[in-house]
Amino acid sequence: MSSLLEVQRRMAEAVMAPLTRQEGMRQRAADGRPMAKEAAAYIKPNPRLESFERLEIYNRQYWFRVLDSLAEDFPGVQAILGAPRFRELSVRYISDCPSTSFTLRNLGGKLSGWLEEHPEFLGAQPDLVRDMVRLEWAVIEAFDAAERAPLSAEQLENAENPHLALQPHVRLLELSHPVDDLLLAVRKRKSARKLPARQLVQTGRQKTYLAVHRADYSVHYKRLEAGEFHVLQEIHRASPLSEALEQAFAGSALPETEQAQKIQQWFALWMSLGWFCQV
């Protein structure tokens, strides 16, 4: 008799092994063992199904579930790469980084880092894909991150040495393409088809600073000026406010009065969006 742990390890290995192109279970395990023999070692056949076929039901279910989940979370990446290439990427990524969380919500959390080690999956426009992965993961995080009580204008003014923090749902992104527009276009299409090459080429390189945030329980993307982005980033890093402001206009030719005006405008906007909370 095998131990429960041994059965679970063997079954999990079989269930999580990639499918064939015909979406069936592979005839051989990664180490070359015949899967029919492996399945028969712990699963009973019945009059209609061999052990292999019974195990195959779980193998197929697993991959359909995780591939659907990843495709749902990264429609923009799929639209850039096209469904077949996205599927190849997904199978390899999930094989290397299977879920280690009780929720499938976290399945794509390592995709950005994994792609850095596997640039062969980035396709013809690697930086565009990199940017889209980062944006789509930021959307997932912003969707259900915490929201603390926003700081009021009075709290901000009266605090002698304000320790500001950004709301946990605010994500700051420095991107090399305007993928926010591209993602909106993808979502409007409601289709997993690859985006037309013309549209992808049109999404040329353009330094883009974004805040992905939540308002009224919906996720929004807000374009930021470079200086604005740097101030928010320094605040996020818990740098003192004076240092953050200095950073924003380092090397800037903008007169000091105009710098002050800009800072005022930025803070007024951020406060209206409720982006600040206390540390």
Added chain:
Amino acid sequence: MPANRFNGFTEYGIGIGLRIPHYRHILEKKPVVDWFEVISENYMVDGGNPLAVLDQILEQYRVVQHGVSMYFGSVQPLNREHLQRLKTLVRRTKTPWLSDHLCWGSVDGRYTHDLLPIPYTWEAVDVTAEKIRHVQDFVEVPVVVENVSSYAEFHDSVMTEWEFLNEVVERADCGILLDVNNIYVSSMNHDFDPAVYVNSVPTERVAQIHIAGHSRYEKYILDTHDHPVIDPVWELYAQAIRRIGPTATLLEWDDKIPSFEEVHREAMKAEHFLQQVAKMPPALTAEEPVLEVAR
């Protein structure tokens, strides 16, 4: 007295699974529904729309939590973060009981996100019962375990599924969420009589019943929750409540989800059976099929 200590001695009636496509309808129309079952993992988050909707639902309706990834049968230790988030949600929803599946699904830190069948061994009884006890102690509400649909059986098994269920719930001192559709699906896949299963369940532990639809393939049946309930499953349901008494009942419909009204209509078919049981003298036993199946 149909309600028992495993469902907090509450009479809940007929519930519906809370699903995203129905959010707007429920919040705007406020339909009359006895209770909603929520998938715990969908709301074990820090903020945002899932919790905002849940809070609005909680203002109007009773909610019961149903989990899909505690994996009582997995050998690996329970996930502390999972437990803590679950407890936080239990406090928010005030669920009178907490259900999850009698299955395993993770090993060595890797999750399959599936409800995998357990070999029915004494080792598995020990592992599973201990985990259920641990969760029950931690969350401080009654835990009830649901029998799953399965497509595979193990050479190692030394007892039937219902014997395994009975051993586990007795040792863990927990309740049962009896899924009569899952019993039907497994009975077709493993060639046993579903009536024997239903008649073997300790009635005093059944806190809730699930009903659902499934998909039939050439050589097996798959538990897909994407169809109406078929007559043989309604017959099993009738048999179950005749033994157990009126019990909190929930229709699961998770894929190809139709309108709220259609799901509600399907769920309310259970009312026909519950009313018949309520009229029955207590002496009637499960041996006599006295309930008519709703067409």
